[in-house]
Amino acid sequence: MSTAKKSYKKITTKSLTDMKMNGEKIAMLTAYDYTMAKIVDNAGMDIILVGDSASNVMAGHETTLPITLDQMIYHASSVVRATSRSLVVVDLPFGSYQGNSKSALDSAIRIMKESGGHSVKLEGGSEIAESISRILTAGIPVMGHLGLTPQSIYKFGTFTVRAKEEQEAKKLLEDAKLLEELGCFALVLEKIPAKLAKEVAESLSIPVIGIGAGNDVDGQVLVTHDMLGMTHEFHPRFLRRYLDLYSEMTGAFESYISDVKTRDFPNDSEQY
Numbered sequence: 001m002s003t004a005k006k007s008y009k010k011i012t013t014k015s016l017t018d019m020k021m022n023g024e025k026i027a028m029l030t031a032y033d034y035t036m037a038k039i040v041d042n043a044g045m046d047i048i049l050v051g052d053s054a055s056n057v058m059a060g061h062e063t064t065l066p067i068t069l070d071q072m073i074y075h076a077s078s079v080v081r082a083t084s085r086s087l088v089v090v091d092l093p094f095g096s097y098q099g100n101s102k103s104a105l106d107s108a109i110r111i112m113k114e115s116g117g118h119s120v121k122l123e124g125g126s127e128i129a130e131s132i133s134r135i136l137t138a139g140i141p142v143m144g145h146l147g148l149t150p151q152s153i154y155k156f157g158t159f160t161v162r163a164k165e166e167q168e169a170k171k172l173l174e175d176a177k178l179l180e181e182l183g184c185f186a187l188v189l190e191k192i193p194a195k196l197a198k199e200v201a202e203s204l205s206i207p208v209i210g211i212g213a214g215n216d217v218d219g220q221v222l223v224t225h226d227m228l229g230m231t232h233e234f235h236p237r238f239l240r241r242y243l244d245l246y247s248e249m250t251g252a253f254e255s256y257i258s259d260v261k262t263r264d265f266p267n268d269s270e271q272y
């Protein structure tokens, strides 16, 4: 059993700040449903992200753009029912906060009221500062997200590494500092140079969680289905696979098909 599991009973935004101060790395994975969240939570995860990646992983969309606030609330409420230890962060979906700060606040309040989630995550920096402030003023903890921000994929056109150029790196560092000043409790950095991520983590006192951002940050996040090897076609360099569930599950399904076809299943002890 992990030491982290013993030292923190129920994770709060405060425990995450303490973890950064104590140099204990933060482990975060996604979940979109009750059964998976139960396993992730029981394993001792610090943060469960109800990611808008549910749009890809659960619904099969090309991008994260189509998922709705109602659908995010459905996923988040399922995850919250399974969670006793992890802090639950819920992505605000595309279109639910970019319009104006009032609609952003309304969306965040719906997430908190209707799903029971503990906090929300928004993609972007200075452009959405007013929305973040307004949500924070309502007492809702906010996690930031900079670097590769999949909700603005059509502005960039590719999923390549972000902030490689000096200008973009400078803007990212400024945005990160702004998010801390506004009062965000943590920040996700996605697919940026490790050296820049290290600089951001060292410049901020709030935890910085990386995905494709190297090891010199305060924690790591992956999509659970990716690290379990269920998403066969997705293999970016930052992904470490801990299982090959795609093959394992295929084998199980093939065995079941065979057992049914050959009349092996069910046997005498599997009937009434």
Ligand SMILES: Nc1nc(=O)c2c([nH]1)NC[C@@H]1CN(c3ccc(C(=O)N[C@@H](CCC(=O)O)C(=O)O)cc3)CN21
Pocket (backbone or CB within 6 Å): 052, 053, 056, 057, 064, 148, 150, 158, 159, 160, 161, 191, 222, 223, 225, 226, 231, 234, 235, 236, 237
């Ligand atoms: N299953 C899944 N895992 C994720 O990590 C994830 C999602 N879905 N959906 C939302 C975003 C999109 N994310 C992405 C998407 C693509 C790359 C990526 O590296 N894609 C290509 C490289 C593209 C390029 O360099 O131009 C790859 O190597 O697979 C990384 C993160 C991360 N998020």
Ligand SMILES: CC(C)C(=O)C(=O)O
Pocket (backbone or CB within 6 Å): 030, 049, 050, 051, 052, 053, 054, 091, 188, 190, 211, 221, 222, 223
């Ligand atoms: C990749 C993570 C950070 C995310 O935002 C998601 O899963 O939606």
Ligand SMILES: [Mg+2]
Pocket (backbone or CB within 6 Å): 051, 052, 053, 064, 091
């Ligand atoms: Mg997301």
